[in-house]
Amino acid sequence: MNRDPALNVLATQADKSLKVEKLSELPAFSRVLTDGSAGALLKLPAAVEKHVCAIETGVKRAIILYDAEKVALVRPFISHLRGKLIAEKFTFERPEIGCGGGVIEHLIENSRTKTDNTDGEEDPALAQSKAKEIFESWVALAVQERATDIHVQVVNNIAEVKLRVDGELEFLRDQQGGVYTPLQAERAVAWAYNNASGKGSNSNSQFSVGENLYCMIAAREVGGKRVAMRYQSIRGWAGIKVVCRLLYVDIDAPTLSYEQLGYALSHMKQLKSASNTPSGTIIFAGVTGSGKTTTLKTFIETHPGNGTDAFYSIEDPVEYPLRGVHQIPIQRDLLDRKGSAAKYAEVVAGLMRADPGCVLMGEIRDPATAISAQQIVETGHMACGTVHAHLISGIVPRLTNEEIGMSRDVLTNPNILTLLVYxxxxxxxxxxxxxxxRLYQQGMSDAEHVFELLDTLENRFQLERDLFYFKKQGGCPHCKHRGTAGLSVVAEILTPDRKWLNLIRQGKDYEAMMYYRSKSDGNFRSENMDGKTVFEHTLYKALLGEVDPRHCERFDSFDRFEIMNDADRAETACYT
Ligand SMILES: [Zn+2]
Ligand SMILES: [Zn+2]
Structure with a gap:
Protein backbone atom coordinates (compact mmCIF):
# COMPACT_ATOMS: atom_id res chain seq x y z
CA MET A 1 0.00 0.00 0.00
CA ASN A 2 1.19 3.46 -0.81
CA ARG A 3 1.32 5.45 2.39
CA ASP A 4 2.67 8.63 0.90
CA PRO A 5 -0.58 10.59 1.12
CA ALA A 6 -0.73 9.80 4.83
CA LEU A 7 2.85 10.95 5.28
CA ASN A 8 2.07 14.19 3.47
CA VAL A 9 -0.84 14.75 5.78
CA LEU A 10 1.48 14.20 8.70
CA ALA A 11 4.08 16.56 7.32
CA THR A 12 1.55 19.36 6.96
CA GLN A 13 0.14 18.51 10.36
CA ALA A 14 3.57 18.87 11.89
CA ASP A 15 4.00 22.21 10.15
CA LYS A 16 0.79 23.54 11.56
CA SER A 17 1.50 21.73 14.84
CA LEU A 18 -1.71 19.76 14.43
CA LYS A 19 -1.93 16.37 16.05
CA VAL A 20 -2.62 12.74 15.27
CA GLU A 21 -6.04 11.78 16.60
CA LYS A 22 -6.18 8.12 15.63
CA LEU A 23 -3.79 5.19 15.56
CA SER A 24 -4.49 4.78 11.87
CA GLU A 25 -3.05 8.22 11.14
CA LEU A 26 0.38 7.23 12.41
CA PRO A 27 3.10 6.43 9.91
CA ALA A 28 3.98 2.76 9.44
CA PHE A 29 6.15 1.33 12.20
CA SER A 30 7.47 -2.05 13.22
CA ARG A 31 7.36 -1.80 17.02
CA VAL A 32 7.05 0.43 20.03
CA LEU A 33 10.46 0.90 21.62
CA THR A 34 9.11 2.00 25.01
CA ASP A 35 6.18 -0.25 25.85
CA GLY A 36 7.39 -1.05 29.37
CA SER A 37 7.77 -4.76 28.61
CA ALA A 38 10.85 -6.77 29.53
CA GLY A 39 12.08 -6.67 25.94
CA ALA A 40 11.57 -2.93 25.50
CA LEU A 41 14.61 -1.05 24.28
CA LEU A 42 14.05 1.97 26.50
CA LYS A 43 12.48 2.38 29.92
CA LEU A 44 10.34 5.31 30.97
CA PRO A 45 8.81 6.09 34.37
CA ALA A 46 5.31 4.63 34.73
CA ALA A 47 3.82 8.10 35.16
CA VAL A 48 4.79 9.18 31.65
CA GLU A 49 4.90 5.97 29.62
CA LYS A 50 1.34 6.53 28.41
CA HIS A 51 2.11 10.07 27.34
CA VAL A 52 5.37 9.82 25.45
CA CYS A 53 6.89 7.02 23.42
CA ALA A 54 9.17 6.12 20.54
CA ILE A 55 8.25 3.95 17.56
CA GLU A 56 10.64 2.19 15.25
CA THR A 57 9.91 3.18 11.64
CA GLY A 58 12.78 1.44 9.89
CA VAL A 59 16.26 0.10 10.46
CA LYS A 60 17.67 2.34 13.21
CA ARG A 61 15.04 4.94 12.47
CA ALA A 62 12.51 6.22 14.95
CA ILE A 63 9.86 8.82 15.64
CA ILE A 64 8.98 10.20 19.06
CA LEU A 65 5.31 10.65 19.88
CA TYR A 66 3.99 12.74 22.73
CA ASP A 67 0.63 13.49 24.26
CA ALA A 68 -0.22 16.98 23.01
CA GLU A 69 -2.42 17.55 26.05
CA LYS A 70 0.43 16.88 28.49
CA VAL A 71 3.20 18.90 26.90
CA ALA A 72 4.51 20.32 30.18
CA LEU A 73 4.72 16.87 31.77
CA VAL A 74 6.45 15.16 28.86
CA ARG A 75 8.80 17.87 27.57
CA PRO A 76 11.83 16.78 29.66
CA PHE A 77 11.28 13.15 28.63
CA ILE A 78 11.22 14.00 24.94
CA SER A 79 14.79 15.27 25.10
CA HIS A 80 15.73 12.34 27.36
CA LEU A 81 14.35 9.88 24.79
CA ARG A 82 16.00 11.67 21.92
CA GLY A 83 19.37 11.44 23.66
CA LYS A 84 18.93 7.73 24.41
CA LEU A 85 17.94 6.97 20.84
CA ILE A 86 20.88 8.87 19.40
CA ALA A 87 23.14 6.90 21.76
CA GLU A 88 21.62 3.73 20.27
CA LYS A 89 22.52 5.07 16.79
CA PHE A 90 18.95 5.88 15.80
CA THR A 91 18.12 8.67 13.39
CA PHE A 92 14.84 10.57 13.27
CA GLU A 93 12.57 10.52 10.30
CA ARG A 94 10.78 13.70 11.32
CA PRO A 95 10.26 15.93 14.35
CA GLU A 96 8.21 14.65 17.27
CA ILE A 97 4.51 14.15 16.55
CA GLY A 98 1.85 15.42 18.94
CA CYS A 99 -0.97 12.96 19.55
CA GLY A 100 -4.54 13.34 20.79
CA GLY A 101 -5.64 11.92 24.13
CA GLY A 102 -5.54 8.13 24.29
CA VAL A 103 -3.53 7.50 21.13
CA ILE A 104 -0.28 6.65 22.89
CA GLU A 105 -2.05 4.74 25.64
CA HIS A 106 -3.77 2.65 22.97
CA LEU A 107 -0.53 2.10 21.16
CA ILE A 108 1.21 0.87 24.30
CA GLU A 109 -1.71 -1.42 25.14
CA ASN A 110 -1.70 -2.96 21.66
CA SER A 111 2.02 -3.43 21.83
CA ARG A 112 1.80 -5.14 25.22
CA THR A 113 -1.01 -7.45 24.12
CA LYS A 114 1.22 -8.52 21.30
CA THR A 115 4.20 -9.12 23.58
CA ASP A 116 2.12 -10.91 26.23
CA ASN A 117 0.54 -13.18 23.70
CA THR A 118 3.85 -14.38 22.40
CA ASP A 119 4.62 -15.55 25.94
CA GLY A 120 2.14 -18.34 25.29
CA GLU A 121 0.77 -18.19 28.81
CA GLU A 122 -2.65 -16.91 27.83
CA ASP A 123 -5.71 -19.03 28.44
CA PRO A 124 -6.64 -20.45 25.01
CA ALA A 125 -10.37 -20.38 25.76
CA LEU A 126 -10.12 -16.70 26.63
CA ALA A 127 -8.13 -16.01 23.46
CA GLN A 128 -10.84 -17.76 21.44
CA SER A 129 -13.64 -15.75 22.96
CA LYS A 130 -11.70 -12.51 22.38
CA ALA A 131 -11.08 -13.48 18.76
CA LYS A 132 -14.77 -14.21 18.30
CA GLU A 133 -15.75 -10.92 19.91
CA ILE A 134 -13.44 -8.98 17.60
CA PHE A 135 -14.59 -10.71 14.42
CA GLU A 136 -18.26 -10.37 15.32
CA SER A 137 -17.80 -6.67 16.08
CA TRP A 138 -16.40 -6.16 12.56
CA VAL A 139 -19.35 -7.95 11.01
CA ALA A 140 -21.88 -6.01 13.10
CA LEU A 141 -20.35 -2.69 12.03
CA ALA A 142 -20.14 -3.82 8.41
CA VAL A 143 -23.84 -4.73 8.36
CA GLN A 144 -24.74 -1.47 10.07
CA GLU A 145 -22.88 0.46 7.36
CA ARG A 146 -24.34 -1.73 4.60
CA ALA A 147 -20.81 -2.62 3.54
CA THR A 148 -20.27 -5.16 0.77
CA ASP A 149 -16.86 -6.40 1.95
CA ILE A 150 -14.60 -6.58 4.98
CA HIS A 151 -10.87 -6.42 4.24
CA VAL A 152 -8.34 -7.43 6.87
CA GLN A 153 -4.73 -6.93 5.96
CA VAL A 154 -1.41 -6.98 7.76
CA VAL A 155 0.73 -4.04 6.64
CA ASN A 156 4.03 -3.12 8.27
CA ASN A 157 3.27 -4.97 11.48
CA ILE A 158 -0.13 -3.48 12.01
CA ALA A 159 -3.39 -5.02 10.91
CA GLU A 160 -5.81 -2.79 9.06
CA VAL A 161 -9.51 -3.55 8.93
CA LYS A 162 -11.46 -1.81 6.19
CA LEU A 163 -14.99 -1.87 4.84
CA ARG A 164 -16.11 -1.39 1.28
CA VAL A 165 -18.99 1.08 1.47
CA ASP A 166 -20.52 2.64 -1.64
CA GLY A 167 -17.79 0.99 -3.67
CA GLU A 168 -14.86 2.47 -1.75
CA LEU A 169 -12.61 1.06 0.94
CA GLU A 170 -12.49 2.95 4.21
CA PHE A 171 -11.08 2.21 7.64
CA LEU A 172 -13.51 0.50 9.99
CA ARG A 173 -15.02 3.21 12.17
CA ASP A 174 -14.63 1.53 15.53
CA GLN A 175 -12.87 2.84 18.62
CA GLN A 176 -9.47 1.86 17.30
CA GLY A 177 -10.08 3.29 13.85
CA GLY A 178 -9.76 -0.14 12.26
CA VAL A 179 -6.20 -0.71 13.48
CA TYR A 180 -5.34 -3.91 15.33
CA THR A 181 -2.24 -5.86 16.18
CA PRO A 182 -1.44 -8.57 13.63
CA LEU A 183 -2.02 -11.19 16.32
CA GLN A 184 -5.49 -9.89 17.18
CA ALA A 185 -6.45 -9.80 13.51
CA GLU A 186 -4.98 -13.20 12.73
CA ARG A 187 -6.81 -14.81 15.63
CA ALA A 188 -10.07 -13.17 14.61
CA VAL A 189 -9.91 -14.38 11.00
CA ALA A 190 -8.70 -17.81 12.15
CA TRP A 191 -11.65 -18.05 14.50
CA ALA A 192 -14.03 -17.14 11.67
CA TYR A 193 -12.55 -19.80 9.42
CA ASN A 194 -12.43 -22.56 12.02
CA ASN A 195 -15.74 -21.97 13.76
CA ALA A 196 -18.16 -20.06 11.64
CA SER A 197 -17.75 -21.75 8.30
CA GLY A 198 -20.62 -23.57 6.64
CA LYS A 199 -20.17 -27.31 6.77
CA GLY A 200 -18.40 -28.87 3.84
CA SER A 201 -17.49 -25.61 2.14
CA ASN A 202 -13.97 -25.12 3.47
CA SER A 203 -11.05 -25.80 1.24
CA ASN A 204 -8.95 -26.83 4.24
CA SER A 205 -9.79 -28.26 7.65
CA GLN A 206 -7.89 -25.78 9.83
CA PHE A 207 -6.91 -22.17 9.36
CA SER A 208 -3.31 -21.63 8.38
CA VAL A 209 -1.46 -18.43 7.58
CA GLY A 210 0.57 -19.98 4.79
CA GLU A 211 -2.32 -21.00 2.57
CA ASN A 212 -5.03 -19.40 0.47
CA LEU A 213 -8.25 -20.50 2.09
CA TYR A 214 -11.83 -20.29 0.98
CA CYS A 215 -15.10 -20.98 2.73
CA MET A 216 -18.70 -19.90 3.08
CA ILE A 217 -19.76 -18.60 6.46
CA ALA A 218 -23.31 -19.79 6.96
CA ALA A 219 -26.11 -17.25 7.12
CA ARG A 220 -27.12 -15.91 10.50
CA GLU A 221 -28.91 -12.96 12.02
CA VAL A 222 -26.80 -9.80 12.34
CA GLY A 223 -28.41 -6.51 13.32
CA GLY A 224 -31.83 -7.66 12.11
CA LYS A 225 -30.55 -8.87 8.73
CA ARG A 226 -29.67 -12.34 7.50
CA VAL A 227 -26.08 -12.33 6.38
CA ALA A 228 -23.84 -15.02 4.94
CA MET A 229 -20.21 -14.46 4.01
CA ARG A 230 -17.83 -15.65 1.34
CA TYR A 231 -14.44 -15.87 2.98
CA GLN A 232 -11.17 -15.81 1.07
CA SER A 233 -7.70 -15.54 2.54
CA ILE A 234 -4.67 -14.66 0.46
CA ARG A 235 -1.25 -15.32 1.88
CA GLY A 236 1.36 -12.65 1.40
CA TRP A 237 4.86 -11.67 2.20
CA ALA A 238 3.95 -9.16 4.93
CA GLY A 239 1.24 -11.32 6.45
CA ILE A 240 -2.21 -12.46 5.73
CA LYS A 241 -5.02 -10.73 3.89
CA VAL A 242 -8.63 -11.83 4.28
CA VAL A 243 -11.59 -10.58 2.28
CA CYS A 244 -15.13 -11.37 3.42
CA ARG A 245 -17.88 -10.62 0.93
CA LEU A 246 -21.14 -9.98 2.75
CA LEU A 247 -24.19 -11.61 1.23
CA TYR A 248 -27.54 -10.27 2.37
CA VAL A 249 -29.60 -13.42 2.01
CA ASP A 250 -32.98 -12.73 3.58
CA ILE A 251 -35.35 -15.06 1.74
CA ASP A 252 -38.36 -13.00 2.85
CA ALA A 253 -36.94 -9.73 1.58
CA PRO A 254 -39.01 -8.45 -1.34
CA THR A 255 -37.47 -8.89 -4.79
CA LEU A 256 -35.87 -5.63 -5.87
CA SER A 257 -37.34 -4.21 -9.05
CA TYR A 258 -35.12 -3.33 -12.02
CA GLU A 259 -36.00 0.28 -11.34
CA GLN A 260 -34.79 0.04 -7.73
CA LEU A 261 -31.56 -1.49 -8.97
CA GLY A 262 -31.03 1.48 -11.28
CA TYR A 263 -32.03 0.16 -14.71
CA ALA A 264 -33.77 2.42 -17.23
CA LEU A 265 -37.28 1.76 -18.49
CA SER A 266 -35.96 0.84 -21.94
CA HIS A 267 -33.58 -1.67 -20.31
CA MET A 268 -36.50 -3.24 -18.45
CA LYS A 269 -38.42 -3.71 -21.69
CA GLN A 270 -35.53 -5.68 -23.16
CA LEU A 271 -35.11 -7.79 -20.00
CA LYS A 272 -38.84 -8.56 -19.89
CA SER A 273 -38.97 -9.42 -23.56
CA ALA A 274 -36.02 -11.79 -23.09
CA SER A 275 -37.77 -13.55 -20.23
CA ASN A 276 -40.71 -14.19 -22.55
CA THR A 277 -38.44 -15.96 -25.04
CA PRO A 278 -38.79 -19.75 -24.63
CA SER A 279 -35.18 -20.66 -25.39
CA GLY A 280 -31.80 -19.06 -25.75
CA THR A 281 -28.94 -17.73 -23.65
CA ILE A 282 -28.98 -14.62 -21.55
CA ILE A 283 -25.53 -13.38 -20.67
CA PHE A 284 -24.85 -11.12 -17.72
CA ALA A 285 -21.40 -9.58 -17.91
CA GLY A 286 -19.51 -7.54 -15.38
CA VAL A 287 -16.56 -7.71 -13.07
CA THR A 288 -16.64 -9.22 -9.56
CA GLY A 289 -18.77 -7.05 -7.30
CA SER A 290 -20.70 -5.45 -10.17
CA GLY A 291 -24.01 -6.63 -8.73
CA LYS A 292 -24.81 -9.06 -11.53
CA THR A 293 -25.93 -11.74 -9.05
CA THR A 294 -28.53 -9.33 -7.67
CA THR A 295 -29.80 -8.58 -11.17
CA LEU A 296 -29.97 -12.30 -11.98
CA LYS A 297 -32.01 -12.76 -8.82
CA THR A 298 -34.46 -10.08 -9.94
CA PHE A 299 -34.55 -11.54 -13.45
CA ILE A 300 -35.39 -15.02 -12.21
CA GLU A 301 -37.79 -14.03 -9.43
CA THR A 302 -39.82 -11.77 -11.72
CA HIS A 303 -39.68 -14.22 -14.63
CA PRO A 304 -43.22 -15.01 -15.84
CA GLY A 305 -42.45 -18.75 -15.72
CA ASN A 306 -41.33 -18.67 -12.06
CA GLY A 307 -43.64 -20.94 -10.11
CA THR A 308 -45.03 -22.76 -13.13
CA ASP A 309 -41.87 -23.87 -14.95
CA ALA A 310 -39.02 -25.81 -13.38
CA PHE A 311 -36.09 -23.49 -12.68
CA TYR A 312 -32.70 -24.83 -11.71
CA SER A 313 -29.41 -23.30 -10.75
CA ILE A 314 -25.97 -24.84 -10.58
CA GLU A 315 -23.87 -22.97 -8.05
CA ASP A 316 -20.37 -23.21 -6.67
CA PRO A 317 -21.34 -22.61 -3.91
CA VAL A 318 -24.97 -21.58 -3.32
CA GLU A 319 -24.81 -17.98 -2.13
CA TYR A 320 -28.24 -16.40 -2.27
CA PRO A 321 -31.54 -18.22 -1.83
CA LEU A 322 -33.53 -17.82 -5.05
CA ARG A 323 -37.31 -17.93 -4.89
CA GLY A 324 -38.84 -20.66 -7.06
CA VAL A 325 -35.49 -22.14 -8.04
CA HIS A 326 -34.14 -25.60 -7.27
CA GLN A 327 -30.55 -24.76 -6.35
CA ILE A 328 -27.90 -27.40 -6.87
CA PRO A 329 -24.58 -26.87 -5.10
CA ILE A 330 -21.53 -28.16 -6.90
CA GLN A 331 -17.99 -27.96 -5.63
CA ARG A 332 -15.41 -27.63 -8.33
CA ASP A 333 -11.77 -28.32 -7.69
CA LEU A 334 -9.42 -25.76 -9.19
CA LEU A 335 -6.64 -28.32 -9.31
CA ASP A 336 -8.72 -30.98 -11.04
CA ARG A 337 -10.20 -29.27 -14.07
CA LYS A 338 -11.13 -32.46 -15.88
CA GLY A 339 -12.85 -33.98 -12.85
CA SER A 340 -14.69 -30.71 -12.24
CA ALA A 341 -15.83 -30.50 -15.84
CA ALA A 342 -17.13 -34.06 -15.68
CA LYS A 343 -19.00 -33.31 -12.46
CA TYR A 344 -20.59 -30.25 -14.03
CA ALA A 345 -21.55 -32.10 -17.22
CA GLU A 346 -23.15 -34.85 -15.15
CA VAL A 347 -25.35 -32.37 -13.28
CA VAL A 348 -26.41 -30.74 -16.56
CA ALA A 349 -27.18 -34.12 -18.14
CA GLY A 350 -29.42 -34.88 -15.16
CA LEU A 351 -31.18 -31.55 -15.56
CA MET A 352 -31.89 -32.17 -19.22
CA ARG A 353 -34.06 -35.10 -18.16
CA ALA A 354 -35.81 -32.98 -15.53
CA ASP A 355 -37.65 -30.75 -17.99
CA PRO A 356 -35.94 -27.47 -17.19
CA GLY A 357 -37.70 -24.22 -17.98
CA CYS A 358 -34.61 -22.24 -17.22
CA VAL A 359 -31.14 -23.14 -15.99
CA LEU A 360 -28.95 -20.65 -14.15
CA MET A 361 -25.56 -21.99 -14.92
CA GLY A 362 -23.26 -19.64 -13.08
CA GLU A 363 -20.13 -18.40 -14.77
CA ILE A 364 -19.37 -19.60 -18.29
CA ARG A 365 -15.64 -19.95 -17.89
CA ASP A 366 -14.43 -23.09 -19.61
CA PRO A 367 -15.35 -25.49 -22.44
CA ALA A 368 -17.47 -27.62 -20.07
CA THR A 369 -19.79 -24.78 -19.09
CA ALA A 370 -19.88 -23.47 -22.66
CA ILE A 371 -20.89 -26.85 -24.09
CA SER A 372 -23.54 -27.23 -21.39
CA ALA A 373 -25.03 -23.85 -22.27
CA GLN A 374 -25.15 -24.90 -25.90
CA GLN A 375 -26.88 -28.20 -25.01
CA ILE A 376 -29.50 -26.49 -22.88
CA VAL A 377 -30.36 -24.03 -25.63
CA GLU A 378 -30.26 -26.50 -28.51
CA THR A 379 -32.80 -28.68 -26.72
CA GLY A 380 -35.15 -25.73 -26.51
CA HIS A 381 -34.50 -24.41 -23.02
CA MET A 382 -33.36 -21.15 -21.50
CA ALA A 383 -29.87 -20.72 -20.05
CA CYS A 384 -28.65 -17.79 -17.97
CA GLY A 385 -24.94 -17.41 -17.47
CA THR A 386 -22.48 -14.83 -16.30
CA VAL A 387 -19.31 -13.91 -18.14
CA HIS A 388 -16.32 -12.11 -16.75
CA ALA A 389 -16.08 -9.40 -19.40
CA HIS A 390 -15.71 -5.65 -19.57
CA LEU A 391 -18.52 -4.08 -21.65
CA ILE A 392 -20.92 -5.77 -24.08
CA SER A 393 -18.20 -5.63 -26.71
CA GLY A 394 -16.04 -7.87 -24.51
CA ILE A 395 -18.53 -10.76 -24.32
CA VAL A 396 -18.02 -12.43 -27.71
CA PRO A 397 -14.21 -12.15 -27.59
CA ARG A 398 -14.32 -13.71 -24.11
CA LEU A 399 -16.60 -16.60 -25.14
CA THR A 400 -14.50 -17.34 -28.21
CA ASN A 401 -11.06 -17.10 -26.58
CA GLU A 402 -8.86 -20.14 -25.96
CA GLU A 403 -10.00 -20.62 -22.40
CA ILE A 404 -13.69 -21.09 -23.28
CA GLY A 405 -13.41 -21.93 -26.95
CA MET A 406 -16.88 -21.35 -28.41
CA SER A 407 -16.90 -20.79 -32.15
CA ARG A 408 -18.39 -17.70 -33.74
CA ASP A 409 -20.46 -19.97 -35.99
CA VAL A 410 -22.18 -21.61 -33.02
CA LEU A 411 -22.53 -18.38 -31.10
CA THR A 412 -24.17 -16.55 -33.99
CA ASN A 413 -26.71 -19.23 -34.80
CA PRO A 414 -30.10 -17.59 -34.58
CA ASN A 415 -31.81 -18.33 -31.23
CA ILE A 416 -28.59 -18.99 -29.33
CA LEU A 417 -27.93 -15.52 -27.92
CA THR A 418 -31.11 -13.90 -26.62
CA LEU A 419 -29.75 -10.98 -24.63
CA LEU A 420 -26.41 -9.47 -23.65
CA VAL A 421 -26.33 -7.43 -20.47
CA TYR A 422 -23.35 -5.57 -19.08
CA ARG A 438 -20.59 26.05 -11.37
CA LEU A 439 -19.58 26.03 -7.69
CA TYR A 440 -16.52 23.84 -8.09
CA GLN A 441 -13.51 25.87 -7.05
CA GLN A 442 -9.77 25.85 -7.34
CA GLY A 443 -8.33 24.15 -4.28
CA MET A 444 -11.11 21.56 -4.04
CA SER A 445 -9.95 17.99 -4.50
CA ASP A 446 -9.16 17.05 -8.11
CA ALA A 447 -10.12 20.58 -9.26
CA GLU A 448 -7.87 20.65 -12.37
CA HIS A 449 -9.42 17.45 -13.64
CA VAL A 450 -12.98 18.59 -12.90
CA PHE A 451 -12.47 21.87 -14.77
CA GLU A 452 -11.01 20.06 -17.76
CA LEU A 453 -13.92 17.66 -17.70
CA LEU A 454 -16.49 20.46 -17.53
CA ASP A 455 -14.82 22.17 -20.50
CA THR A 456 -14.96 18.94 -22.52
CA LEU A 457 -18.60 18.41 -21.60
CA GLU A 458 -19.42 21.91 -22.80
CA ASN A 459 -17.32 21.92 -25.94
CA ARG A 460 -17.53 18.34 -27.19
CA PHE A 461 -20.89 17.25 -25.78
CA GLN A 462 -22.70 20.61 -25.70
CA LEU A 463 -23.68 19.98 -22.09
CA GLU A 464 -23.48 22.98 -19.77
CA ARG A 465 -21.52 22.79 -16.56
CA ASP A 466 -24.56 23.78 -14.47
CA LEU A 467 -26.10 20.42 -15.25
CA PHE A 468 -23.49 18.42 -13.34
CA TYR A 469 -22.81 17.65 -9.70
CA PHE A 470 -19.68 16.34 -8.03
CA LYS A 471 -18.89 14.45 -4.86
CA LYS A 472 -17.93 16.60 -1.92
CA GLN A 473 -14.73 15.38 -0.32
CA GLY A 474 -15.48 14.80 3.36
CA GLY A 475 -19.24 14.81 2.72
CA CYS A 476 -21.70 15.91 5.39
CA PRO A 477 -23.36 14.36 8.46
CA HIS A 478 -26.20 12.93 6.31
CA CYS A 479 -23.83 10.72 4.35
CA LYS A 480 -21.53 10.09 7.33
CA HIS A 481 -18.91 12.17 5.53
CA ARG A 482 -18.65 9.89 2.53
CA GLY A 483 -20.21 12.23 -0.03
CA THR A 484 -22.14 9.26 -1.41
CA ALA A 485 -25.38 7.47 -0.57
CA GLY A 486 -25.58 3.92 -1.88
CA LEU A 487 -24.91 2.35 -5.24
CA SER A 488 -26.78 2.31 -8.52
CA VAL A 489 -26.60 0.07 -11.57
CA VAL A 490 -25.37 1.50 -14.85
CA ALA A 491 -25.79 -0.78 -17.83
CA GLU A 492 -25.85 -1.47 -21.53
CA ILE A 493 -28.14 -4.10 -23.00
CA LEU A 494 -28.10 -5.53 -26.48
CA THR A 495 -30.74 -7.73 -28.07
CA PRO A 496 -28.96 -9.46 -30.97
CA ASP A 497 -30.70 -9.24 -34.33
CA ARG A 498 -29.87 -10.85 -37.66
CA LYS A 499 -27.62 -8.05 -38.88
CA TRP A 500 -25.66 -7.81 -35.62
CA LEU A 501 -25.12 -11.60 -35.61
CA ASN A 502 -24.01 -11.44 -39.22
CA LEU A 503 -21.34 -8.85 -38.45
CA ILE A 504 -20.17 -10.78 -35.38
CA ARG A 505 -19.91 -14.02 -37.37
CA GLN A 506 -17.50 -12.28 -39.73
CA GLY A 507 -15.46 -10.93 -36.83
CA LYS A 508 -16.56 -7.36 -37.57
CA ASP A 509 -16.95 -6.55 -33.87
CA TYR A 510 -16.40 -2.81 -34.25
CA GLU A 511 -19.00 -2.54 -37.02
CA ALA A 512 -21.40 -4.62 -34.92
CA MET A 513 -21.02 -2.17 -32.04
CA MET A 514 -21.51 0.86 -34.29
CA TYR A 515 -24.59 -0.80 -35.77
CA TYR A 516 -25.98 -1.31 -32.25
CA ARG A 517 -25.24 2.32 -31.42
CA SER A 518 -26.90 3.58 -34.60
CA LYS A 519 -30.23 2.70 -32.96
CA SER A 520 -29.77 5.31 -30.26
CA ASP A 521 -31.73 8.57 -30.36
CA GLY A 522 -28.42 10.41 -30.00
CA ASN A 523 -29.75 12.51 -27.15
CA PHE A 524 -27.64 12.32 -23.97
CA ARG A 525 -30.53 13.74 -21.97
CA SER A 526 -33.24 11.30 -23.03
CA GLU A 527 -34.09 8.32 -20.83
CA ASN A 528 -34.27 5.95 -23.80
CA MET A 529 -31.16 3.73 -23.51
CA ASP A 530 -31.75 1.71 -26.70
CA GLY A 531 -28.48 1.60 -28.59
CA LYS A 532 -26.66 3.42 -25.82
CA THR A 533 -23.54 2.34 -23.99
CA VAL A 534 -22.89 2.13 -20.27
CA PHE A 535 -20.87 5.34 -20.67
CA GLU A 536 -24.02 7.07 -21.93
CA HIS A 537 -26.18 5.58 -19.18
CA THR A 538 -23.74 6.90 -16.57
CA LEU A 539 -23.68 10.29 -18.31
CA TYR A 540 -27.49 10.32 -18.26
CA LYS A 541 -27.47 9.69 -14.50
CA ALA A 542 -24.88 12.44 -14.10
CA LEU A 543 -27.23 14.78 -15.98
CA LEU A 544 -29.96 13.90 -13.48
CA GLY A 545 -27.55 14.93 -10.72
CA GLU A 546 -27.51 11.39 -9.35
CA VAL A 547 -23.89 10.44 -9.99
CA ASP A 548 -20.56 12.18 -10.38
CA PRO A 549 -19.68 12.40 -14.11
CA ARG A 550 -16.15 11.25 -13.32
CA HIS A 551 -17.56 7.72 -13.06
CA CYS A 552 -18.19 7.75 -16.84
CA GLU A 553 -14.43 7.54 -17.24
CA ARG A 554 -14.44 3.94 -16.02
CA PHE A 555 -16.04 3.03 -19.35
CA ASP A 556 -14.65 5.46 -21.92
CA SER A 557 -12.80 8.74 -21.99
CA PHE A 558 -14.61 12.03 -22.57
CA ASP A 559 -12.00 12.97 -25.16
CA ARG A 560 -12.22 9.78 -27.18
CA PHE A 561 -15.87 8.71 -26.84
CA GLU A 562 -17.25 8.54 -30.39
CA ILE A 563 -20.16 10.91 -30.65
CA MET A 564 -22.22 9.58 -33.55
CA ASN A 565 -23.62 12.02 -36.08
CA ASP A 566 -26.14 11.40 -38.87
CA ALA A 567 -23.39 10.52 -41.34
CA ASP A 568 -22.05 7.82 -38.98
CA ARG A 569 -25.55 6.47 -38.58
CA ALA A 570 -26.09 6.39 -42.32
CA GLU A 571 -22.80 4.57 -42.76
CA THR A 572 -23.84 1.71 -40.48
CA ALA A 573 -26.76 1.09 -42.84
CA CYS A 574 -24.21 0.01 -45.46
CA TYR A 575 -22.60 -2.60 -43.19
CA THR A 576 -23.29 -6.14 -44.29
ZN1 LIG B 1 -23.52 14.33 2.27
ZN1 LIG C 1 -26.24 17.31 4.90
Missing part, protein backbone atom coordinates in the same frame (compact mmCIF):
# COMPACT_ATOMS: atom_id res chain seq x y z
CA UNK A 423 -23.60 -3.81 -15.77
CA UNK A 424 -21.48 -2.01 -13.21
CA UNK A 425 -22.20 -0.23 -9.94
CA UNK A 426 -21.54 3.46 -9.38
CA UNK A 427 -21.98 5.39 -6.13
CA UNK A 428 -24.94 7.76 -5.91
CA UNK A 429 -24.18 11.31 -4.81
CA UNK A 430 -25.36 12.44 -1.40
CA UNK A 431 -28.17 14.88 -2.28
CA UNK A 432 -27.31 17.04 0.74
CA UNK A 433 -23.72 17.89 -0.05
CA UNK A 434 -23.08 17.31 -3.78
CA UNK A 435 -21.36 20.29 -5.40
CA UNK A 436 -22.75 21.93 -8.55
CA UNK A 437 -20.39 22.26 -11.53
Missing amino acids: QALVPKLCPHCKIGG
